[in-house]
Amino acid sequence: MLYHLYELNHAVLHPLREAAGLGKKLFDSKLNPLAYTYPGKLINASCDLFESLTRRYGKPEFGLKETKINGQPVAITEEIAWEKPFCRLVHFKRNEDDMMKAYGKEHHDPRLLIVAPLSGHYATLLRGTVEAFLPEHEVYITEWVDARDVPLYEGNFDLNTYVDYVIEMLQALGPGANVMAICQPGPPVLAAISVMSEDDDPALPATMTFMGSPIDTRKSPTAPNHLAKTRPYSWFENNVIYTVPINYQGAFRRVYPGxxxxxxxxxxxxxxxxxxxxxxxxxxxxxxxxxxxxxxxxxxxxxxxxDLTKEFYLQTISEVFQKHSLAVGEFYHNGRLVKPETVTKVALMTVEGENDDISGIGQTQAAHDLCKNIPQEMQFDYIQPGVGHYGVFNGKRFRTEIQPRLRDFFRSFFDVNKEAALRKEQVEAKDKETKAA
Structure with a gap:
């Protein structure tokens, strides 16, 4: 019912929003003498503020059209490298001709899979993160789909599906990639790599990085952690889960609304x-x-x-924030116990913010305790002074202090010859598919 009331409220305000938009245009026009007066500016500001507070904000665009390499502009195009109903893997492909001009020869950079959080905002929140890595990396990012736009016949999406998606994306990228989980994806990404390690999957990444992630929320609990612990599972199920209205593709799907x-x-x-x-x-x-x-x-x-699907949201509350299943060795993926101790070939780096009020100090570092069989020389930890949660993956200190450390970490485990061979193999496979089609 709440979702329907929200939609009704938006519809009721539509005429006022239109009127505010008209007033904004009228008192922002250079042809209107009143626009230069204080009353005119006051009306214009009031209309603008009302319109901005009541309108619906759609999915933003990344808008990354080019990057610079060695001072040369390199065009960027977005390509869908992999796709399932609830997620697309976006590749920010750098123009090959521009790359040749920038380097004067064939050049290969580390592949980086950025797993964006599925916790309310779109992946575009990491636009600055992507932009910082583009000059020296082949960047991919998960673009999660709004659950209200996924028809019911596409099935459910829960934490197990999330883990399966991560495994499939890494298999699509091939061996030796670098995976970076920002905030919420920490537990499912670690679970995915643990499953792949136990299976000795040939597509294992070279490195995994966790940034401000709730690997073990028992450490330095924050306000969101306390909320999840003090309310029973039934409270979340009964108070924050609603049905998508009929005017959306995902009508009748049960979700945690955005x-x-x-x-x-x-x-x-x-x-x-x-x-x-x-x-x-x-x-x-x-x-x-x-x-x-x-x-x-x-x-x-x-x-x-x-919106998030009901099953994904509630399972995350239960497994990550209430039971701490992964941290205590009781996390199951499709009925199979996940064993982080089986990870031995993937280098690990954790990054935390000194003032993080979402994932407290130690919550991300817990990955080192769980992945106890990774050689010490392949484990790295960094705490960034003076930043909160958002500053861990964006902003000036991220660009000047965190990103360079991540870049060096990825390069430390990068084999350019294997990368060149893999790229050649992928291009040949794609050519065969094209000819067959």
Missing amino acids: FLQLTGFITMNTENHVNAHKDYFNHLIEGDCDSVQKHREFYNEYLSVL
Whole structure:
């Protein structure tokens, strides 16, 4: 019922939103003399703020059209490298001719699979992360699909499906890739690599990196961790799960709605968000275009959210935050016990933020305790001073202090000859598929 009320509220506000949009255009026009007066600016700012607070924010675009290598522009195109109903693997393919100009010869870089969090926001939240790696890596990222857009006939998506997806993506990329799990994906990615290691899967990655991940939330518990522990499983099932309305492709699917997640995000820092919008209103009146643009860019991303399937959300609450199944050695994947101690050939790096209020210090480092049979010379840990959760994977300190360490870590386990042979093999296989088609 709540989901339907949310949709009804959006529909009811539509005429007011349209009126606000019209007022915004009218009092923002250079042809309108009133636009230059204080009352005119006040009306314009009020209309803008109302429209921005009540409109629906769709999925953002990455918008990464080029990168620079050795000072030369290199065009970027997005390609779908792998796809299933609930996820697409996006490859930011660098133009080969531009690469030749930049290097003067054939060149191979490490492949990097960034597993974006499935916790409310779209993968585009990691746009800056992707951008930082593009000059020196072949970058792929998981683009999770909004559950309300997936028809019921496509089946369910739970934590086991998530693990299967990660395994399939790594198999599609081939051996020797680097996988980087940011926040939520930590446990399922570690589970996937544990299963692959026990099976001695030839597609094992060269490295795995966990950043601000809830591997063991018993360590330095934060406010979200306390919430998950103090409320019983039944509370989450009865209070945050709703049915997708009939006007979406995923009609009748049971989900944890994005708008509820967004409410939780905002509630955690209500004062900051209120102040940010007050500043935005004042900047509109003052005509501070730079500040206005920065606000819009941030909130266009922040307010864009997606729904999670009921089974995935509830299983994550239970297994990761309440039972700590992976940390205590009781996590099962499709009925099979997951054994992180079987990982011996994949190098491990963990990254944490000193001021992280989502995944506290030690929660990500716990991966080292679980993967106890990885040789010490293949294990690395780094705590970034002065950053919170978001700063672990984005922002100035990420670009200048964290990303260079990750780059060096990937390069330490990179075999350029094997990479060249693999690329040649993949190109030949693709050519055969094309000819056969």
